[in-house]
Amino acid sequence: MTRIVLFENIHPSAKEVFVAAGFNDIVTHASSLPPQALAEALRGASLVGIRSRTHLDAALLSEAVDLRAIGCFCIGTNQVDLDTAMLHGVPVFNAPFSNTRSVAEMVLGEAILLLRRIPEKNDRVHHGHWDKTADGAFEARGKTLGIIGYGNIGSQVGTLAEAAGMRVIFHDVEAKLPLGNARPSTALLKLLAQSDVVTLHVPGGKATRNIMDATTIAAMKRGSILINASRGTVVDIDALHDALESGHLSGAAIDVFPTEPKGVDEPLNSPLIGMRNVILTPHIGGSTQESQENIGREVAEKLLRFVLSGTTKGAVNFPEIPYQEVAGTARILHVHRNLPGAMGTLSNMMAEHGLNIVSQQLQTRGAIGYVISDVEGNVDDTVISVLRSHPITVRCDLV
Numbered sequence: 001m002t003r004i005v006l007f008e009n010i011h012p013s014a015k016e017v018f019v020a021a022g023f024n025d026i027v028t029h030a031s032s033l034p035p036q037a038l039a040e041a042l043r044g045a046s047l048v049g050i051r052s053r054t055h056l057d058a059a060l061l062s063e064a065v066d067l068r069a070i071g072c073f074c075i076g077t078n079q080v081d082l083d084t085a086m087l088h089g090v091p092v093f094n095a096p097f098s099n100t101r102s103v104a105e106m107v108l109g110e111a112i113l114l115l116r117r118i119p120e121k122n123d124r125v126h127h128g129h130w131d132k133t134a135d136g137a138f139e140a141r142g143k144t145l146g147i148i149g150y151g152n153i154g155s156q157v158g159t160l161a162e163a164a165g166m167r168v169i170f171h172d173v174e175a176k177l178p179l180g181n182a183r184p185s186t187a188l189l190k191l192l193a194q195s196d197v198v199t200l201h202v203p204g205g206k207a208t209r210n211i212m213d214a215t216t217i218a219a220m221k222r223g224s225i226l227i228n229a230s231r232g233t234v235v236d237i238d239a240l241h242d243a244l245e246s247g248h249l250s251g252a253a254i255d256v257f258p259t260e261p262k263g264v265d266e267p268l269n270s271p272l273i274g275m276r277n278v279i280l281t282p283h284i285g286g287s288t289q290e291s292q293e294n295i296g297r298e299v300a301e302k303l304l305r306f307v308l309s310g311t312t313k314g315a316v317n318f319p320e321i322p323y324q325e326v327a328g329t330a331r332i333l334h335v336h337r338n339l340p341g342a343m344g345t346l347s348n349m350m351a352e353h354g355l356n357i358v359s360q361q362l363q364t365r366g367a368i369g370y371v372i373s374d375v376e377g378n379v380d381d382t383v384i385s386v387l388r389s390h391p392i393t394v395r396c397d398l399v
């Protein structure tokens with residue numbers, strides 16, 4: 001039985017995909033769970049679906065012995081210990097483009113609102129003040145947008161910003177094709193000094209930790225604006241608070257936080273709460289009806305294709321083997337330690353059990369190798385148990 005456990009209110013389109021394929025053992029959770037409850041919820045799960053708030057660390061992955069694959073129903077995968085998952089033979093899938101546009105639209109909207117000081121003015125009107133003034137309010141047209149991380153989202157933000165008349169510059173650690181009239185800026189400090197609005201679109205993780213700290217924030221233009229809809233670890237929030245309080249920055253929009261509440265009734269704890277011209281949103285950059293429905297379907301289909309065929313195409317942490325029709329009477333999925341002779345050992349074990357290999361595909365990545373073998377012959381649980389118990393084997397499953 002394939003038990004599927006979905007956390008964090010994943011869109012019902014995911015469940016529809018599984019049920020249509022005959023997979024009915026599905027448990028859904030509306031939020032992420034604290035570690036102990038999460039470990040219990042993972043017990044017996046073959047497929048797990050999460051979004052950004054569920055952290056699957058090495059300890060949890062080691063305990064989840066039945067786990068075959070993980071679906072991140074989002075873009076970011078930094079919430080999963082990807083290397084440990086790979087070493088346990090567990091591929092991780094995501095939806096790399098499904099909410100790109102949603103994030104880009106929100107960021108451009110925020111840039112325009114902040115340039116006009118709308119958050120502050122909105123709040124004033126709600127509190128009975130009618131101070132009709134143009135002080136500190138600017139058009140987006142002609143202003144410079146500095147994008148840090150010019151990947152799928154960053155480049156989409158740039159395209160939308162140009163349509164609003166902004167000049168776009170970007171900084172990326174890799175060489176990128178500039179779209180429209182966007183211009184690369186090899187030096188981060190140069191970009192910061194030139195930009196009226198700076199927006200971050202880098203992945204989370206150690207390499208991007210506190211890219212925006214007291215030093216880099218000080219390098220931003222006086223009166224400029226900072227937007228972060230990437231990961232909470234990328235901005236030093238205390239340094240941002242100080243720069244807003246001193247007036248060095250005129251506004252900010254923050255969608256992601258170093259520590260985010262786990263559920264709807266837990267308040268955000270942040271020094272930015274109550275600050276003027278600061279937009280705080282609950283990590284909803286990618287949360288639109290369109291994106292969530294697409295993500296639900298896309299990631300569920302990737303998990304399903306893996307379970308039904310073994311294909312790992314699109315996995316972010318695993319040797320990728322593309323989809324192929326089953327060619328024999330059965331298909332064996334074998335993850336092994338990437339050691340010399342592993343393929344020979346596997347093939348010999350199959351031969352010893354009377355299995356004739358019709359087709360075989362191997363890919364390796366770091367410490368593991370992954371082989372899909374289509375075989376003729378009688379593949380029963382005994383054969384799979386023998387393959388599983390060999391020291392080269394990480395995991396072995398029958399399709």
Ligand SMILES: NC(=O)C1=CN([C@@H]2O[C@H](COP(=O)(O)OP(=O)(O)OC[C@H]3O[C@@H](n4cnc5c(N)ncnc54)[C@H](O)[C@@H]3O)[C@@H](O)[C@H]2O)C=CC1
Pocket residue numbers: 075076077096099100103148149150151152153154171172173174201202203204207208211229230231255256283284285286287
């Ligand atoms: N707020 C939200 O709801 C959402 C947030 N995200 C976050 O946005 C991030 C970016 O998403 P995509 O654009 O799809 O990813 P992507 O992988 O297409 O682009 C990331 C870019 O950042 C660059 N980069 C990496 N390290 C860098 C550094 N130190 N300095 C400058 N550039 C660097 C990469 O070379 C790449 O071009 C995701 O990893 C995720 O964490 C994604 C979707 C929704």
Ligand SMILES: O=C(O)CCC(=O)C(=O)O
Pocket residue numbers: 051052053073074075076077099286287
């Ligand atoms: O929808 C979510 O929970 C997370 C969105 C996000 O940050 C992502 O896609 O990386």
